[in-house]
Amino acid sequence: MEKNISCSFSDLSSNLGISCFIxxxxxxxxxxxxxxxxxxxxLSKRSPQALSTLIVLGSGGHTAEMxxxxxxxxxDRFTPRFFIAAATDNMSIQKARVLESSWADSQSGVKGISAEFMQIYRSREVGQSYITSVWTTLVAMVHALWLMIKIRPQVVLCNGPxxxxPLCVIAFIFKVIGIRWSSIFYVESIARVKRLSLSGLLLYKLRIADQFFVQWPQLHRKYPRAHYVGCLM
Structure with missing residues (x-):
């Protein structure tokens, strides 16, 4: 009798666990x-006037385009602003500082405008083997998670680096679990004429970006959910 009760309790616990998992x-x-x-x-009309904005910079032409x-x-609408670049990309951070300084000089006395500058580990360096990049990718994801928890932006602007x-993926996960709703705006680089970059392709296929913009009609025909905006440079 006791054995039957024990078996029934075990089956009930197992079924309950499966039901909870499902x-x-x-x-x-x-x-x-x-x-x-x-x-x-x-964005909701009830959203605050100022929107905290994460701006992702990249080496080469990405920062110039951004x-x-x-x-x-x-x-005054997209503030405070948080600039993020790769840990080895000091030039992009410097360009962002110069931009913010020029804005501060031209709008002296305006309150509420602020910016922070951060750097993040790269998932993979140029020429790095794919085997060793597994570890660096995990480190980059953890670092990206820490930064996103700290910033929790309402808007994410990026253009291909x-x-x-990883920042956009974490922003999407935050939406799913209800931590923060971040609107992700992705502008594909003007250098991409016929094919999307790897970052752009992943964000497009996974439907992570809220708004996806391309600068060439060929890309718009190939990826119809993207918005063609012409050359922005």
Missing amino acids: AFITIILVRVIYVIYRTGKP INLLLVLQK GTCF
Whole structure:
């Protein structure tokens, strides 16, 4: 008798555990579908006037293109601003500092405008083997998670550097679990005429970006969910 009761209790516990697991997975899937459905929708009218903004910089032409985009930014709307570049990309951070300094000089006396500058570990350096990049990618993801918890931006602006991918993935996860709703805006580099960059392709296929912009009509025809905006440089 006691053996039968013990077996019944064990079966009940096992079934309860399976049911809880299925319920958890179902809730996560429903939440993911909801987030994807909401992707691209305008910000709520009840959102605060100022939106904390994460700006991802990249070596080479990525930062130059981003600076051009920021020149038309509503600075009093997208503030405070957080600039992030790779740990080895000091030049991009310097360019961002110069930009912010020029804005501060031209708008002296304006309150509420601020900026912070941060650097993040690269997932993979140029020429690094794929085997060793597994470890560096894990380190980069942990570092990206720490930065995103610290910043919790309402807007993410990026234009192609590999540094942006872990940050955008974590921003998407934050949406799913309800920590912070971040609107992700991705502008593909003007250098990409026929094919998306790896970062852009992943963000497009996984539907992580809220708004996805391309600068060439060939890309728009190939990726119809993207918005063609012409050459921004």
